[in-house]
Structures are given as C-alpha cells and as structure tokens.
Amino acid sequence: MTETEIIHENNKQITVTEHLLLHQKKSPAATGMFTHLLNDLILAAKLISRSVNKAGLLDVLGGTGETNIQGEKVQKLDEFADKILVHRMERSGALCMMASEERADIIPIPAGFTRGEYILIFDPLDGSSNIDVNINVGTIFSILRRTSPKDTECTLSDILQPGAGYVLYGPSTMLVYTTGLGVHGFTLDPSVGEFLLSHPNMRIPDNGNIYSVNEGNRFYWNEPTIAAVDGFKSANNPAGKPYSLRYVGSLVADFHRTLQYGGIFMYPLDYKDPESPRGKLRLQCEASPMAFIMEQAGGAASDGSRRILDITPKKLHERVPLYVGSKKDVEYVTAHLNA
Numbered sequence: 001m002t003e004t005e006i007i008h009e010n011n012k013q014i015t016v017t018e019h020l021l022l023h024q025k026k027s028p029a030a031t032g033m034f035t036h037l038l039n040d041l042i043l044a045a046k047l048i049s050r051s052v053n054k055a056g057l058l059d060v061l062g063g064t065g066e067t068n069i070q071g072e073k074v075q076k077l078d079e080f081a082d083k084i085l086v087h088r089m090e091r092s093g094a095l096c097m098m099a100s101e102e103r104a105d106i107i108p109i110p111a112g113f114t115r116g117e118y119i120l121i122f123d124p125l126d127g128s129s130n131i132d133v134n135i136n137v138g139t140i141f142s143i144l145r146r147t148s149p150k151d152t153e154c155t156l157s158d159i160l161q162p163g164a165g166y167v168l169y170g171p172s173t174m175l176v177y178t179t180g181l182g183v184h185g186f187t188l189d190p191s192v193g194e195f196l197l198s199h200p201n202m203r204i205p206d207n208g209n210i211y212s213v214n215e216g217n218r219f220y221w222n223e224p225t226i227a228a229v230d231g232f233k234s235a236n237n238p239a240g241k242p243y244s245l246r247y248v249g250s251l252v253a254d255f256h257r258t259l260q261y262g263g264i265f266m267y268p269l270d271y272k273d274p275e276s277p278r279g280k281l282r283l284q285c286e287a288s289p290m291a292f293i294m295e296q297a298g299g300a301a302s303d304g305s306r307r308i309l310d311i312t313p314k315k316l317h318e319r320v321p322l323y324v325g326s327k328k329d330v331e332y333v334t335a336h337l338n339a
C-alpha cells in the first residue's frame with residue numbers, strides 16, 4: 001500500500017506526527033529536525049488551545065494595559081500565547097532565531113540552548129480583539145530556513161520558506177499546515193489530545209461566491225478598490241452573480257472559510273494616513289504564511305501588483321495589502337487595481 005493509500009484508508013486515525021513522518025520520508029536529505037520543530041510547535045498550540053477554550057473561566061480575558069509594537073492593545077491571552085511559544089520553541093534545538101508579532105525585535109536563542117538552522121516567525125494569537133466576545137482566534141506561523149552559513153549570525157534575509165501553517169481555535173481546534181506537499185488539516189480530538197487528519201489535501205475552488213473585507217474602511221479606499229468590491233455585488237464578476245459578504249475580523253477564521261469555500265479575503269491598501277497609504281496585515285507573520293498555504297491549495301495571494309511570496313521584506317513587521325483566495329477572484333481584483 002502506498003503512503004497516500006495508507007493516509008486515505010485510515011485518515012481519521014492518522015495523527016499529525018505520523019503525517020509529518022510520512023512526508024519526511026519523501027525528502028531523503030531530511031534530518032528530522034523540521035519534524036521535531038513542528039512537533040514542539042504543536043505542543044505549544046495544544047497548550048494555547050487549552051487556555052483559549054477556558055478563557056471565560058480563567059482570569060485571562062481583557063487587556064494587559066500594554067500596547068504592542070503595532071500600536072494595538074495587548075490582550076492577556078496574546079501575552080500568554082507569546083510566552084508559551086517562546087518558552088517552548090527556544091528549547092527545540094531547531095531554531096537560530098524567532099520573531100513574534102508581539103515583539104519589536106527579533107528573539108535570539110539564548111546562550112546555552114542548542115541552535116539549529118530554522119527561523120520561526122509567528123503571530124501568537126491573531127484576532128485577539130475578538131477573544132472577549134468568544135469569537136474564533138488563531139496562531140499563524142511561518143518556518144524559514146537559513147541560507148547563510150551555520151557559523152554566522154542568523155538574519156531575516158534568510159528567506160527559504162519550507163513550511164507554514166495556522167491553528168484555528170474555533171468550535172473545534174484545527175491545525176492546517178503545508179511543507180510544500182499540499183495543504184493538510186487536522187482536528188484536535190481533546191479526548192486523546194491529538195490532532196487527527198480530518199482534511200487531507202485541501203484545495204480551493206477556482207472561484208467562489210463569497211467576498212470578505214472590512215467595508216467600514218470604504219471611505220479610505222481608492223477608486224479601483226471600490227470598483228472591485230462593488231463588482232462582487234454585481235453580476236460583473238467571475239461567478240456572474242452577486243457574492244455573499246462574510247467578515248469575522250480574525251484573519252485565521254476568514255482565511256479558513258475562504259480556503260474551504262473559495263472566494264476572496266481582502267485587506268486592501270487604505271488612505272487612513274493620506275501621506276502613506278498602506279495595508280494593515282503584517283507580511284512575515286500573516287500575509288506570507290497564508291500566501292504559501294493558499295498557493296499550495298491551488299489559490300493565489302497578491303498585494304495588488306506582486307505575488308506575496310515574491311516580496312522580500314525590508315524590515316520586521318512590514319505591512320502589506322493582501323488579496324488572497326480563489327485564483328479567478330484574486331485576478332479579478334488585481335485586474336481592477338492595475339487597469
């Protein structure tokens with residue numbers, strides 16, 4: 001029986017660790033370090049999931065009173081998730097550095113811990129302003145591999161991206177990841193504490209019938225953006241009829257729906273600051289991992305003129321506009337933006 005047949009035969013019983021090992025076998029040069037790294041990350045995700053699930057019962061709701069590097073209010077669970085990830089991952093032995101959406105600078109691996117060749121960039125709890133009202137939040141991660149020699153300082157220009165994924169803390173907790181061999185989704189079975197394969201080989205339809213955007217920002221958009229969004233409400237679009245609008249305001253939730261049903265999620269360029277129009281979402285810890293996943297599932301991701309995965313970051317916490325989803329829907333928007 002082939003590996004794929006084994007997965008399909010027993011897919012409800014395959015744990016994420018078994019799945020990772022099956023994929024590891026497909027890369028003869030693999031040392032197992034990447035699998036080890038993902039396993040540590042999965043444990044951190046389970047710990048975060050446990051606290052998110054009990055958020056209303058523990059003293060973890062509300063803000064810390066602090067503001068992060070993005071100028072956003074830090075929620076107690078943001079801080080908790082960030083600490084869990086840093087604590088676990090600095091001990092993994094697989095990383096040479098990390099970066100978190102919650103921290104201004106890169107996070108070095110402290111002296112005394114084994115260093116590896118990977119870089120982990122994460123948003124520990126995306127959508128955290130939704131926690132207090134019990135709406136889905138998620139952890140997003142991107143795994144880069146250093147391209148510079150091992151005995152030199154690790155920098156953010158080390159940009160090979162062998163893996164990306166997210167954990168969605170929703171009615172059930174789901175892990176969705178790619179290592180460049182398709183996109184696979186796992187659901188946490190709390191009774192056994194394991195993520196089990198529930199969504200093998202996820203594919204997005206070529207076009208959908210849902211658009212997702214914060215239309216409250218319309219006043220700050222340029223004309224091409226308004227024309228594209230209005231197009232989704234007309235019959236002049238890839239589906240040939242008006243789309244439905246869905247917007248949670250948690251990227252992981254909006255992205256996960258888009259990945260499964262098709263359509264498009266957008267956070268367009270806006271002119272809130274007329275001197276410097278920009279997108280809201282962070283390139284390295286939000287746009288880039290989601291773009292990798294979306295392309296692996298057969299979709300597309302653009303900043304309006306460039307493929308997200310072709311953008312070389314100029315600094316940590318760089319923001320970009322994001323148009324991600326079904327190929328035809330993304331092309332439809334970028335055609336408006338570049339007309």
Ligand code: AFP
Nearest residue numbers: 072126127128129130214249250251
């Ligand atoms: P928070 O983590 O501050 O809730 O921000 C969430 C987010 O980065 C992303 O998850 C959403 O898609 C986006 O912001 C929502 O932004 P708006 O509230 O401006 O629509």
